[in-house]
Amino acid sequence: MTAYEDLSPYVYEPADPSVTTLNVGWLGRASKFDTGPVDEDVRAALVVLAADHDVNVMRGMHDCELCDRESPIREPLNDRVVALGCSEIHVTADDGVVYAAPTLVIHYIDEHGYLPPQAFTDAVVATMRRLRLEAERGWQAAKERLPLGLEVWGTVTAKMSFGIVLQLDDVPDVVSVVDAISYRPRGDQDELPDAGARVRGVVVDHAEHNWQIKVRVGPAAW
Ligand SMILES: [Zn+2]
Structure with a gap:
């Protein structure tokens, strides 16, 4: 991987010329860098950003030049693995x-004690705050579009032990769940449908703690 000094102008991929873009964490064999502890929240945010908001996905792999760890280095995130x-x-x-x-900056922090510039960690925190706000607005908008009692159609995307996950036709970005106990298409709890099945239900709850739209299929149990 090409090495660049921290905070030098970014040239690796074409970037918007009206925006100042600076390099951070492009370490090579000969790089000198600051070391020190990185805030755990910042590190966790970097894993989320690497998993869900990464850019310039290449065809090849970058290897760490500071050690002989084989690429890709895999980082767990909840029930997923980020390469x-x-x-x-x-x-x-x-x-x-x-x-x-x-x-790989996550690996440099973990294994080589790399301490990124403060301006970078500040930008990580600012970016996460903006993403959180954006997600919150999305959840508020989803609730407005999916009031309790509304009839909805969706496609089953996953069958789990606790119920099924739906992608709703009209608001596909929100997570919608039919709990097993709420799946009563013929009036009694029934076997859950497989992924791909089409399901019609009614919005019964907005679960605030995990931002899920709860849907019931069939008549209410009580
Ligand atoms: Zn390494």
Whole structure:
């Protein structure tokens, strides 16, 4: 992987020329870098950004030049695994400056004690705050579009022990769940349908703790 000094202008991939984009964490064999502890929240945010908001996904793999760990390095995130070394994390500071880091930055922090510049960690926090706000607005909008009692159609995307996950036709971005106990298409609890099945139900709850739209299929149990 090409090495760049921290906070040098980013040139690896074409970027918007009207935006200042700076390199962070492009470490090579000969790189000198600061070391020190990185805030656990920042590290956790980097894994989320690498998993769900990575950019410039390449065809090849970046290897760590500081050790002989084989790529891709796999990082657990809840029930998923994120492969590091094949894309970048871009975060935007409140002053508009963008910082571009390879996803391997997480490995450099974990295994090589790398301490990224403060401006970068500040931008990570600012970016997560903005994403959270955006998600919150999305949840508020979803609730308005899916009031309690509304009839909805959806497609089963997963069958789990607790119930089924639906992708609703009209609001596909929100997570919608039919609990097993609420799946009563013929008036009694029934075997859950498989992924791909079409389901019609009624919105019965907005679960605030995990931002899920709860749907019931069939008549109410009580
Ligand atoms: Zn390494």
